[in-house]
Amino acid sequence: MNTAVGNGFDAKSGPLARREHILDTAQACFVRNGFRRTTMIDLARESAIGRCNFHRYFGSKEAIVEALARRDRARCAVLVAELGRTASPRAVLTGVLTRTLSGITRETAVLRLDLWAEAKRNAAIAAVVERTEEARAWLGGMFSLLALSPRCQPEALFDTINPLMKGIIVNRAVLLEYDSGATIAFLDALIDAGLRGELPHAPFTAVQLNR
Amino acid sequence: MNTAVGNGFDAKSGPLARREHILDTAQACFVRNGFRRTTMIDLARESAIGRCNFHRYFGSKEAIVEALARRDRARCAVLVAELGRTASPRAVLTGVLTRTLSGITRETAVLRLDLWAEAKRNAAIAAVVERTEEARAWLGGMFSLLALSPRCQPEALFDTINPLMKGIIVNRAVLLEYDSGATIAFLDALIDAGLRGELPHAPFTAVQLNR
Structure with missing residues (x-):
């Protein structure tokens, strides 16, 4: 699934921590705008992660x-x-x-x-x-x-x-x-x-x- | 409120019947696409009523x-x-x-x-x-x-x-x-x-x- 991405994060802000950060941000975003209206572009922007990189973590809402x-x-x-x-x-x-x-x-x-x-x-x-x-x-x-x-x-x-x-x-x-x-x-x-x-x-x- | 519109509907397809039709259509549309994602333009189109006329019935979702x-x-x-x-x-x-x-x-x-x-x-x-x-x-x-x-x-x-x-x-x-x-x-x-x-x-x- 979404295992280590190997993009040089240190232990504290490594892929797992970043994945958690995406989950927290996405949850807040879904709540604010509704699941259906939220786009992957919104989620990448809110997470402050580039779109290509974002897709390495999650392929879809x-x-x-x-x-x-x-x-x-x-x-x-x-x-x-x-x-x-x-x-x-x-x-x-x-x-x-x-x-x-x-x-x-x-x-x-x-x-x-x-x-x-x-x-x-x-x-x-x-x-x-x-x-x-x-x-x-x-x-x-x-x-x-x-x-x-x-x-x-x-x-x-x-x-x-x-x-x-x-x-x-x-x-x-x-x-x-x-x-x-x-x-x-x-x-x-x-x-x-x-x-x-x-x-x-x-x-x-x-x-x-x-x- | 949304009272008679006086645009020459007969008794069967008069403003009240048209209002009911809009309500039924809107409900189906909300269910299909979600309230938040449905627009007034969608609702007018689905009801087969011109946008200006539609707004005489309802001003908002x-x-x-x-x-x-x-x-x-x-x-x-x-x-x-x-x-x-x-x-x-x-x-x-x-x-x-x-x-x-x-x-x-x-x-x-x-x-x-x-x-x-x-x-x-x-x-x-x-x-x-x-x-x-x-x-x-x-x-x-x-x-x-x-x-x-x-x-x-x-x-x-x-x-x-x-x-x-x-x-x-x-x-x-x-x-x-x-x-x-x-x-x-x-x-x-x-x-x-x-x-x-x-x-x-x-x-x-x-x-x-x-x-």
Whole structure:
């Protein structure tokens, strides 16, 4: 992929640091102007890197978004490992959800909305968004591990909290003064109920209404 | 405002019909290309209306978005009135939530995401988004009317279901095969619990984690 470029950067401002700099700059640029309207020329200029050199790092806006998503996943993995050294699996789960949801900046949330909308128009972005849906695998595994009752349904529990997590991100983007604390606490309470197999199940009539 | 233009349309293709046509075309155009990238020139061309004439209907993209939102609110008011003729207030509530959430097309959901993201960048769009937050007033009023216990907290109930409703819209936009039925049924069950004053309350420690 985008490995060392060998253009004489020293250790501090080497290709990896420059790659990080591009990612940070691109994220800010996408947030300011929207993903669709931002061009590679804009991104090279904002990063203060010549266009040819810029292309040695990333060949497209989509590749940058993919790298941003990969960086987020890597940071999340580090968080899981760090928390796991001292906390129980249940506390790791709460810690990860709390940090990733309450810690998200308004800017990051806006970019997330942009990419969700863009997924309808752009197959490469749809693929990135689909990979972020892989949280399903991790969370499903945690729910299976932590289940307190045979009635706990990990998949159904994920489907229950998944739109709530997305709604928190929307509110973070849309509302100026948003405190996600109560909703995150509610999410955590839902997980507790789900692990005990006590999640309120969808009444059949209401489901029928949707068909 | 955009009142009759008096340019000799007959009743069927009169200014009102043409205005509706512009709104439908604009919505499709925003969905295809994104709000930010769509220009007034695109919209006039897509509507097959001369640019000068087009400007007599709408002076800006923002005015079109505002009109689309107003049309949605008007349709919702009609739905409330229709349901109210035969259904109880509680059934009206379920009916409105079910129809507006499960009936939303993927295209409309994508546009909603676009506008939520755009609100950060555009004060006029932020004002439109803020007005859609007025659902709070209607829903809060319904919860007060339908409360089954003095422990029911209409505001807190709204804050609980609000991110869930937004998450349903995100999933409609992002997931190709999304059936919102189970989540809408869960939402309805939460409302029941909230009206009985039995909504799980946020544990204090989890709220603290967010600060």
